[in-house]
Amino acid sequence: xxxxxxxxxxxxxxxxxxxxxxxxxxxxxxxxxxxxxxxxxxxxxxxxxxxxxxxxxxxxxxxxxxxxxxxxxxxxxxxxxxxxxxxxxxxxxxxxxxxxxxxxxxxxxxxxxxxxxxxxxxxxxxxxxxxxxxxxxxxxxxxxxxxxxxxxxxxxxxxxxxxxxxxxxxxxxxxxxxxxxxxxxxxxxxxxxxxxxxxxxxxxxxxxxxxxxxxxxxxxxxxxxxxxxxxxxxxxxxxxxxxxxxxxxxxxxxxxxxxxxxxxxxxxxxxxxxxxxxxxxxxxxxxxxxxxxxxxxxxxxxxxxxxxxxxxxxxxxxxxxxxxxxxxxxxxxxxxxxxxxxxxxxxxxxxxxxxxxxxxxxxxxxxxxxxxxxxxxxxxxxxxxxxxxxxxxxxxxxxxxxxxxxxxxxxxxxxxxxxxxxxxxxxxxxxxxxxxxxxxxxxxxxxxxxxxxxxxxxxxxxxxxx
Amino acid sequence: xxxxxxxxxxxxxxxxxxxxxxxxxxxxxxxxxxxxxxxxxxxxxxxxxxxxxxxxxxxxxxxxxxxxxxxxxxxxxxxxxxxxxxxxxxxxxxxxxxxxxxxxxxxxxxxxxxxxxxxxxxxxxxxxxxxxxxxxxxxxxxxxxxxxxxxxxxxxxxxxxxxxxxxxxxxxxxxxxxxxxxxxxxxxxxxxxxxxxxxxxxxxxxxxxxxxxxxxxxxxxxxxxxxxxxxxxxxxxxxxxxxxxxxxxxxxxxxxxxxxxxxxxxxxxxxxxxxxxxxxxxxxxxxxxxxxxxxxxxxxxxxxxxxxxxxxxxxxxxxxxxxxxxxxxxxxxxxxxxxxxxxxxxxxxxxxxxxxxxxxxxxxxxxxxxxxxxxxxxxxxxxxxxxxxxxxxxxxxxxxxxxxxxxxxxxxxxxxxxxxxxxxxxxxxxxxxxxxxxxxxxxxxxxxxxxxxxxxxxxxxxxxxx
Numbered sequence: 001x002x003x004x005x006x007x008x009x010x011x012x013x014x015x016x017x018x019x020x021x022x023x024x025x026x027x028x029x030x031x032x033x034x035x036x037x038x039x040x041x042x043x044x045x046x047x048x049x050x051x052x053x054x055x056x057x058x059x060x061x062x063x064x065x066x067x068x069x070x071x072x073x074x075x076x077x078x079x080x081x082x083x084x085x086x087x088x089x090x091x092x093x094x095x096x097x098x099x100x101x102x103x104x105x106x107x108x109x110x111x112x113x114x115x116x117x118x119x120x121x122x123x124x125x126x127x128x129x130x131x132x133x134x135x136x137x138x139x140x141x142x143x144x145x146x147x148x149x150x151x152x153x154x155x156x157x158x159x160x161x162x163x164x165x166x167x168x169x170x171x172x173x174x175x176x177x178x179x180x181x182x183x184x185x186x187x188x189x190x191x192x193x194x195x196x197x198x199x200x201x202x203x204x205x206x207x208x209x210x211x212x213x214x215x216x217x218x219x220x221x222x223x224x225x226x227x228x229x230x231x232x233x234x235x236x237x238x239x240x241x242x243x244x245x246x247x248x249x250x251x252x253x254x255x256x257x258x259x260x261x262x263x264x265x266x267x268x269x270x271x272x273x274x275x276x277x278x279x280x281x282x283x284x285x286x287x288x289x290x291x292x293x294x295x296x297x298x299x300x301x302x303x304x305x306x307x308x309x310x311x312x313x314x315x316x317x318x319x320x321x322x323x324x325x326x327x328x329x330x331x332x333x334x335x336x337x338x339x340x341x342x343x344x345x346x347x348x349x350x351x352x353x354x355x356x357x358x359x360x361x362x363x364x365x366x367x368x369x370x371x372x373x374x375x376x377x378x379x380x381x382x383x384x385x386x387x388x389x390x391x392x393x394x395x396x397x398x399x400x401x402x403x404x405x406x407x408x409x410x411x412x413x414x415x416x417x418x419x420x421x422x423x424x425x426x427x428x429x430x431x432x433x434x435x436x437x438x439x440x441x442x443x444x445x446x447x448x449x450x451x452x453x454x455x456x457x458x459x460x461x462x463x464x465x466x
Numbered sequence: 467x468x469x470x471x472x473x474x475x476x477x478x479x480x481x482x483x484x485x486x487x488x489x490x491x492x493x494x495x496x497x498x499x500x501x502x503x504x505x506x507x508x509x510x511x512x513x514x515x516x517x518x519x520x521x522x523x524x525x526x527x528x529x530x531x532x533x534x535x536x537x538x539x540x541x542x543x544x545x546x547x548x549x550x551x552x553x554x555x556x557x558x559x560x561x562x563x564x565x566x567x568x569x570x571x572x573x574x575x576x577x578x579x580x581x582x583x584x585x586x587x588x589x590x591x592x593x594x595x596x597x598x599x600x601x602x603x604x605x606x607x608x609x610x611x612x613x614x615x616x617x618x619x620x621x622x623x624x625x626x627x628x629x630x631x632x633x634x635x636x637x638x639x640x641x642x643x644x645x646x647x648x649x650x651x652x653x654x655x656x657x658x659x660x661x662x663x664x665x666x667x668x669x670x671x672x673x674x675x676x677x678x679x680x681x682x683x684x685x686x687x688x689x690x691x692x693x694x695x696x697x698x699x700x701x702x703x704x705x706x707x708x709x710x711x712x713x714x715x716x717x718x719x720x721x722x723x724x725x726x727x728x729x730x731x732x733x734x735x736x737x738x739x740x741x742x743x744x745x746x747x748x749x750x751x752x753x754x755x756x757x758x759x760x761x762x763x764x765x766x767x768x769x770x771x772x773x774x775x776x777x778x779x780x781x782x783x784x785x786x787x788x789x790x791x792x793x794x795x796x797x798x799x800x801x802x803x804x805x806x807x808x809x810x811x812x813x814x815x816x817x818x819x820x821x822x823x824x825x826x827x828x829x830x831x832x833x834x835x836x837x838x839x840x841x842x843x844x845x846x847x848x849x850x851x852x853x854x855x856x857x858x859x860x861x862x863x864x865x866x867x868x869x870x871x872x873x874x875x876x877x878x879x880x881x882x883x884x885x886x887x888x889x890x891x892x893x894x895x896x897x898x899x900x901x902x903x904x905x906x907x908x909x910x911x912x913x914x915x916x917x918x919x920x921x922x923x924x925x926x927x928x929x930x931x932x
Contacts (some may be wrong), residue, residue, distance in 0.1 A: 093869040097818035131859040178879050297804040299814040325875040327860050340763040348765040352563035393597040394793050396905050397912030403559040407792040410876050446863030
């Protein structure tokens with residue numbers, strides 16, 4: 001046996017034993033220097049990232065119980081979805097291409113009114129989690145009913161969630177009054193205090209569906225638990241007009257007048273905000289969630305993204321619920337954000353691939369107030385990591401990985417999804433959820449949804465006939 | 467043995483022997499009645515569709531040598547891409563998010579200037595064909611150089627192509643002058659006259675890159691062979707302004723003044739056209755190709771789609787070249803068209819799922835003047851058929867197949883692609899192209915492209931240093 005010089009220098013003095021090494025791919029770190037490491041590797045110990053370097057350097061310093069090969073792939077932070085209503089996957093494609101009020105009144109409200117239940121939320125959240133894990137989302141944000149069911153399903157799937165119990169000013173499936181919903185939220189937040197995966201919070205629906213006292217009560221609740229307050233902001237022109245009429249203020253200014261922004265909040269949509277609103281949101285360090293697909297499909301408008309980014313606001317990306325998207329694929333959200341703002345601003349340099357990738361990772365973490373722990377691959381951060389294949393015809397040739405991640409990659413290219421150091425999907429095989437069971441349950445539940453909507457249609461038909 | 471009544475009635479008198487039956491899926495015909503047949507089937511004999519009915523009816527009337535199962539899938543016409551530059555896949559992701567002139571002058575022109583060759587066109591077209599077959603495109607439209615190489619590669623892949631030899635007013639890789647290009651086009655069109663898969667034609671680049679006589683010569687050539695004339699129209703505001711300055715007319719009106727529209731033409735982009743232009747294009751029955759992704763990514767603008775459809779124009783959908791998209795996936799083009807026009811028109815009812823699916827199938831066939839043979843599943847039409855899986859989490863639940871085709875389906879969901887009765891991909895396995903070889907050749911060729919662009923960058927760097 002010949003001992004070569006390189007074997008001598010490579011001889012490990014004392015390599016640290018870790019739980020996992022992901023090696024051989026191009027590591028897109030999204031760290032402060034935006035390092036992209038070709039033939040890189042990530043070392044994970046337990047729930048935490050402990051090394052992000054070249055594959056050679058990691059091999060010199062660490063030895064792992066489990067090695068994930070990432071050849072021909074990108075290794076990157078898991079995607080962060082900053083706004084949505086997971087269980088609404090049960091209503092995806094139920095009705096499309098309708099005026100907002102017709103869509104809501106003939107389909108979504110009747111369907112929700114007749115079918116929202118703990119069981120629907122459980123089945124829908126599991127379906128959503130399956131889709132999200134399969135498309136590389138590791139942390140998602142939710143606003144819905146029976147949020148304790150959402151949390152249970154999310155934990156079973158192994159995902160991370162910022163989950164907001166909805167509070168809204170009219171009777172809904174899980175609360176007759178805002179006071180009921182607040183009490184429910186308080187119990188929920190108490191139950192999940194310090195959970196390793198779930199941030200349990202409260203989600204006041206909007207400034208136009210709640211009175212001032214209820215809005216302030218949600219703020220107090222979020223502050224009590226030190227969690228982000230989730231709401232919708234300035235989604236439609238109507239909301240802004242109505243706010244001006246009722247309060248002589250924009251929605252953002254009205255929220256400010258109530259002291260609503262005096263705790264960390266995340267506002268979704270922000271389509272119709274003024275320059276003054278942007279300054280105000282910046283002052284209060286409100287996190288923003290941009291939802292380009294929903295805003296386009298519902299014809300709400302285009303958020304002033306470039307201005308918000310220029311003002312230094314923390315902006316994440318969201319899909320919104322699948323009833324208005326119709327999927328939960330963050331790669332599609334990235335592509336759409338990049339396309340939309342180039343068109344609207346008539347400037348092909350805005351919403352660059354790197355900018356939208358930031359929004360889907362570290363930007364989302366900033367918006368949620370979790371950038372110290374998530375959003376990039378760096379030692380000390382939690383191990384939410386995805387491996388994304390770059391081998392398809394569609395991804396060939398490969399000149400720049402970040403361009404390809406945004407412009408030609410689909411959720412289905414995600415090969416492996418890891419949350420908190422645990423592998424949820426490996427080489428497309430799901431480890432925490434059984435897809436056959438999840439899909440079967442969802443299809444069965446869909447029959448009830450269909451019957452509810454058809455019932456409403458039949459009723460409308462017969463009342464016309466009379 | 468008991469003979470039941472149903473067995474008696476089902477006993478086939480004389481079933482017709484055919485080459486193939488695709489059965490068990492939901493058949494989305496796109497015929498004049500827009501029939502959607504659950505548990506439907508399509509019978510194909512040779513190159514032609516001979517039956518489109520319920521699976522039971524087809525089983526009663528036909529017996530096939532080969533049966534394709536389509537359970538849990540949609541069976542539909544192959545997608546028709548009405549505009550693009552296939553070989554430009556070699557430049558995809560080479561540079562993005564740049565102002566148009568910087569992108570062209572620093573990247574695309576140098577790359578093309580140094581690397582366009584018969585070999586690059588061959589390798590690029592094969593890569594494009596692989597991507598298109600894998601994503602359900604059965605007929606595509608092309609405008610590029612060395613179009614004879616494009617035709618060869620297209621035939622080898624088994625696809626259908628409307629392929630236009632480029633004619634442009636400055637020296638390019640395959641022609642020093644428009645006269646050279648015209649002569650090349652004539653030879654090309656003669657060689658492929660009456661080809662079962664290839665419509666060989668000529669593609670004058672645009673009204674601003676060619677003189678009047680050359681434009682008229684291309685028209686004469688298209689008329690001589692009875693094929694559609696391909697060009698770009700009103701893609702940017704600059705084009706329209708320059709046309710007004712030079713000719714005191716819009717691009718569409720200038721073309722008309724030359725008699726350019728006196729033969730069947732297909733105009734791509736039509737972003738900046740007026741109501742008068744729309745009337746004029748309608749009068750001359752010009753086919754239109756809408757390219758929403760390219761128009762957004764290059765910040766060109768939004769074509770007046772709703773107006774054109776209302777005027778009765780034949781509008782197809784296109785991807786444009788992958789350098790400005792960056793993929794050739796017609797499902798993405800459909801989704802983008804649906805989203806874009808809802809936003810721009812601030813109306814969620816425009817560009818419905820059915821409308822954009824029409825554009826990608828029968829509308830494209832109409833625009834190309836081939837609707838008598840293609841674009842829908844009907845007896846007597848050519849057998850260009852795809853089978854699209856509807857089984858993913860993303861596609862669950864399934865309330866309306868057409869909504870799902872547009873809003874949640876990806877090219878990768880296409881399971882089987884059939885052109886002219888020949889199976890090109892079956893259950894994701896490619897039968898006419900070897901993906902490993904195609905990708906290897908493309909990656910090798912990409913090195914030359916990268917070197918050419920890096921050379922230009924280095925040159926620019928050193929001239930700055932001097």
